[in-house]
Amino acid sequence: xxxxxxxxxxxxxxxxxxxxxxxxxxxxxxxxxxxxxxxxxxxxxxxxxxxxxxxxxxxxxxxxxxxxxxxxxxxxxxxxxxxxxxxxxxxxxxxxxxxxxxx
Amino acid sequence: xxxxxxxxxxxxxxxxxxxxxxxxxxxxxxxxxxxxxxxxxxxxxxxxxxxxxxxxxxxxxxxxxxxxxxxxxxxxxxxxxxxxxxxxxxxxxxxxxxxxxxxxxxxxxxxxxxxxxxxxxxxxxxxxxxxxxxxxxxxxxxxxxxxxxxxxxxxxxxxxxxxxxx
Numbered sequence: 637x638x639x640x641x642x643x644x645x646x647x648x649x650x651x652x653x654x655x656x657x658x659x660x661x662x663x664x665x666x667x668x669x670x671x672x673x674x675x676x677x678x679x680x681x682x683x684x685x686x687x688x689x690x691x692x693x694x695x696x697x698x699x700x701x702x703x704x705x706x707x708x709x710x711x712x713x714x715x716x717x718x719x720x721x722x723x724x725x726x727x728x729x730x731x732x733x734x735x736x737x738x739x
Numbered sequence: 740x741x742x743x744x745x746x747x748x749x750x751x752x753x754x755x756x757x758x759x760x761x762x763x764x765x766x767x768x769x770x771x772x773x774x775x776x777x778x779x780x781x782x783x784x785x786x787x788x789x790x791x792x793x794x795x796x797x798x799x800x801x802x803x804x805x806x807x808x809x810x811x812x813x814x815x816x817x818x819x820x821x822x823x824x825x826x827x828x829x830x831x832x833x834x835x836x837x838x839x840x841x842x843x844x845x846x847x848x849x850x851x852x853x854x855x856x857x858x859x860x861x862x863x864x865x866x867x868x869x870x871x872x873x874x875x876x877x878x879x880x881x882x883x884x885x886x887x888x889x890x891x892x893x894x895x896x897x898x899x900x901x902x903x904x905x
Contacts, residue, residue: 642853644851645746646783648848651841653776656757656761657761658836658840660761662836663833665826666766666817666820668766668811669761672770672773682792693862696872698792706888707887716808717898720811720898720899728819729820732827
């Protein structure tokens, strides 16, 4: 009844996680949760790269995954530092309240 | 047979954790659900034969990034943020866009023609092969990544420090 796992299963999982992350970025007003959704998106990309690496029995995809991980960590660190500076100056973490550049 | 069950188990962890992450009102609960999702991704890496990525995922994400998130959540007053409306007013448009994106991706994936998976016996020992390629062909990329991390560290420290009022 259960089919053997093929690469398409991993790609579908990755696509669904990407959609969840995108919806999270667009839907939430809390900046902390928006940053978490970005982590979900990057993890979807990582699953995709690892699946293709396995499919072709090539190790290069996993090196991309490592690079993406490093960039994701840098992004989270800088994003959270910006968030702390923002909270110190404006006293809010709701994205809709930060509309100084909006007209 | 067991790997099929494991794949669906980890998939449920990944997708369920992801959905809970973006729907919880309390940001601490979101972070805990994010841990579940990231652990599921780590399991998927293990199923794909990427042992080094499995360990890196555990140490970097579950040990590092989520800890950073929890640390910031404790620093920032989120009780006020938890009391207001959590979703944007335009959420029907967002859900439609999400459904459209999902339909589009799944349609393209179903139409695509993937080559056969290489047999497991052809896989080299994972960590060894990774180090071989990383420190020979991709040495420049590796060093550039370390510069990215250095810049991020300096930027985060500079951004996060308190300045005396003029």
